[in-house]
Amino acid sequence: xxxxxxxxxxxxxxxxxxxxxxxxxxxxxxxxxxxxxxxxxxxxxxxxxxxxxxxxxxxxxxxxxxxxxxxxxxxxxxxxxxxxxxxxxxxxxxxxxxxxxxxxxxxxxxxxxxxxxxxxxxxxxxxxxxxxxxxxxxxxxxxxxxxxxxxxxxxxxxxxxxxxxxxxxxxxxxxxxxxxxxxxxxxxxxxxxxxxxxxxxxxxxxxxxxxxxxxxxxxxxxxxxxxxxxxxxxxxxxxxxxxxxxxxxxxxxxxxxxxxxxxxxxxxxxxxxxxxxxxxxxxxxxxxxxxxxxxxxxxxxxxxxxxxxxxxxxxxxxxxxxxxxxxxxxxxxxxxxxxxxxxxxxxxxxxxxxxxxxxxxxxxxxxxxx
Amino acid sequence: xxxxxxxxxxxxxxxxxxxxxxxxxxxxxxxxxxxxxxxxxxxxxxxxxxxxxxxxxxxxxxxxxxxxxxxxxxxxxxxxxxxxxxxxxxxxxxxxxxxxxxxxxxxxxxxxxxxxxxxxxxxxxxxxxxxxxxxxxxxxxxxxxxxxxxxxxxxxxxxxxxxxxxxxxxxxxxxxxxxxxxxxxxxxxxxxxxxxxxxxxxxxxxxxxxxxxxxxxxxxxxxxxxxxxxx
Numbered sequence: 001x002x003x004x005x006x007x008x009x010x011x012x013x014x015x016x017x018x019x020x021x022x023x024x025x026x027x028x029x030x031x032x033x034x035x036x037x038x039x040x041x042x043x044x045x046x047x048x049x050x051x052x053x054x055x056x057x058x059x060x061x062x063x064x065x066x067x068x069x070x071x072x073x074x075x076x077x078x079x080x081x082x083x084x085x086x087x088x089x090x091x092x093x094x095x096x097x098x099x100x101x102x103x104x105x106x107x108x109x110x111x112x113x114x115x116x117x118x119x120x121x122x123x124x125x126x127x128x129x130x131x132x133x134x135x136x137x138x139x140x141x142x143x144x145x146x147x148x149x150x151x152x153x154x155x156x157x158x159x160x161x162x163x164x165x166x167x168x169x170x171x172x173x174x175x176x177x178x179x180x181x182x183x184x185x186x187x188x189x190x191x192x193x194x195x196x197x198x199x200x201x202x203x204x205x206x207x208x209x210x211x212x213x214x215x216x217x218x219x220x221x222x223x224x225x226x227x228x229x230x231x232x233x234x235x236x237x238x239x240x241x242x243x244x245x246x247x248x249x250x251x252x253x254x255x256x257x258x259x260x261x262x263x264x265x266x267x268x269x270x271x272x273x274x275x276x277x278x279x280x281x282x283x284x285x286x287x288x289x290x291x292x293x294x295x296x297x298x299x300x301x302x303x304x305x306x307x308x309x310x311x312x313x314x315x316x317x318x319x320x321x322x323x324x325x326x327x328x329x330x331x332x333x334x335x336x337x338x339x340x341x342x343x344x345x346x347x348x349x350x351x352x353x354x355x356x357x358x359x360x361x362x363x364x365x366x367x368x369x370x
Numbered sequence: 371x372x373x374x375x376x377x378x379x380x381x382x383x384x385x386x387x388x389x390x391x392x393x394x395x396x397x398x399x400x401x402x403x404x405x406x407x408x409x410x411x412x413x414x415x416x417x418x419x420x421x422x423x424x425x426x427x428x429x430x431x432x433x434x435x436x437x438x439x440x441x442x443x444x445x446x447x448x449x450x451x452x453x454x455x456x457x458x459x460x461x462x463x464x465x466x467x468x469x470x471x472x473x474x475x476x477x478x479x480x481x482x483x484x485x486x487x488x489x490x491x492x493x494x495x496x497x498x499x500x501x502x503x504x505x506x507x508x509x510x511x512x513x514x515x516x517x518x519x520x521x522x523x524x525x526x527x528x529x530x531x532x533x534x535x536x537x538x539x540x541x542x543x544x545x546x547x548x549x550x551x552x553x554x555x556x557x558x559x560x561x562x563x564x565x566x567x568x569x570x571x572x573x574x575x576x577x578x579x580x581x582x583x584x585x586x587x588x589x590x591x592x593x594x595x596x597x598x599x600x601x
Contacts, residue, residue, distance in 0.1 A: 002493070
């Protein structure tokens with residue numbers, strides 16, 4: 001027998017309480033893991049749209065959301081003329097709602113956009129994109145949920161367009177989106193002569209700083225950022241990340257309170273037993289280590305169960321037709337490890353006061369308890 | 371009162387000097403200036419009515435409680451801090467209580483391993499000793515049974531074994547036969563006396579059973595928190 005055996009015996013003896021404690025932590029971990037995975041996946045997908053075969057982004061300075069950014073064609077031409085630039089492609093974002101689908105993302109792209117090259121064309125011709133303005137290309141999932149086939153007319157918001165192609169991409173947003181020729185998108189969203197962003201490919205990637213400085217000097221109301229720099233600084237990403245961690249931590253806090261409650265009860269119902277152990281020579285620290293040990297076992301079991309639940313939840317969300325493929329969770333093991341560590345830490349903090357109480361039990365007095 | 375003097379008596383195993391203890395914020399005075407000195411090898415019966423203070427005295431002597439005033443010395447070393455009291459319980463003292471105080475969900479073997487575990491000994495190291503004690507008390511065949519499945523007599527024998535696992539030099543027994551019928555009580559008492567003698571340990575026994583007390587080598591009468599007779 002060792003300390004672990006004593007820990008195991010007590011956890012087994014109070015099965016229901018143990019299960020509640022494990023479930024509290026598991027739900028916290030599952031919430032944290034799945035929320036963070038979904039949000040990071042969403043951020044990753046959006047980053048993928050912005051950074052497709054490019055190194056830098058140009059957008060309107062001082063906008064909080066890229067959907068509100070506006071770069072006119074005159075500035076597009078100026079950027080294209082800069083010596084560092086190999087290609088500068090315009091991209092216009094728009095959101096429309098159609099019947100039964102409140103949010104459908106639209107991408108206004110030029111015919112030479114590389115994402116059309118890298119996509120798998122399930123129907124239609126790549127070379128025909130943009131040849132007619134009343135046509136759209138649908139992402140494969142968009143085609144599914146809009147129930148549209150090649151050559152049919154599909155309602156996008158207030159207008160109908162002919163489906164000129166169906167493509168499958170690796171990006172959930174793109175796969176659930178509608179690709180419009182840039183002029184069509186500009187017309188639809190009433191943003192004539194305007195793009196949301198420019199995706200930039202440089203002749204030499206080491207010229208990024210020079211390009212950024214040139215944009216700042218020549219078109220001061222625009223800003224050029226390297227993709228990684230943008231990912232770090234974009235306020236929407238920051239808000240999303242902070243929200244996901246806040247939700248996860250709040251869930252953990254509840255889980256931690258559950259563990260604290262479990263441990264407080266665990267100590268209070270066996271004050272006499274702890275006193276017996278102390279009368280046999282257990283030091284206050286050894287008594288506390290039993291309580292902390294129980295909390296750590298509960299937390300660890302909860303964390304592992306929570307990871308399994310979280311994993312199952314994100315896989316389910318990924319395949320749920322209702323979510324239209326917008327959920328492409330990013331399952332990262334450092335996040336899982338962080339969730340386990342936070343769970344164990346939460347458990348330890350939750351058990352701190354009960355453990356302190358166990359340390360301070362007055363043996364002689366506690367032995368008189370019935 | 372027991373004549374206490376550092377200069378005239380041989381070295382004591384345990385010495386209590388001027389012990390005072392009260393409960394309920396001083397409203398209940400349990401010990402009022404107790405002096406007691408016990409030599410190694412003695413069997414001392416603390417006798418007195420319920421509430422006379424004998425259990426509190428035993429608890430303070432064994433390190434389960436601390437006095438409000440006064441001092442306990444073991445081998446002439448003062449026992450003052452919680453760490454010293456824990457060390458005392460691990461290495462010098464074995465307690466036997468009236469209500470056995472076994473952990474119900476642990477087996478007999480595991481209950482006996484608790485003091486060894488507290489003292490940092492490995493189970494394999496302590497097991498031969500436990501088997502020896504269980505054999506001596508006649509409950510070796512119950513070694514893998516949970517404590518809650520043992521009879522009252524078996525539980526008290528188990529408590530006796532547990533108290534002796536770490537080879538304590540001082541056994542403190544608080545009404546060890548109080549929860550047993552007369553026949554079982556007499557058996558347990560005999561066993562306690564025999565085992566303590568076999569282990570060359572010292573016994574201080576709290577009891578209000580006068581015939582049992584008279585079987586000890588020394589009788590100390592406690593009344594209202596004071597020692598009124600020692601001899």
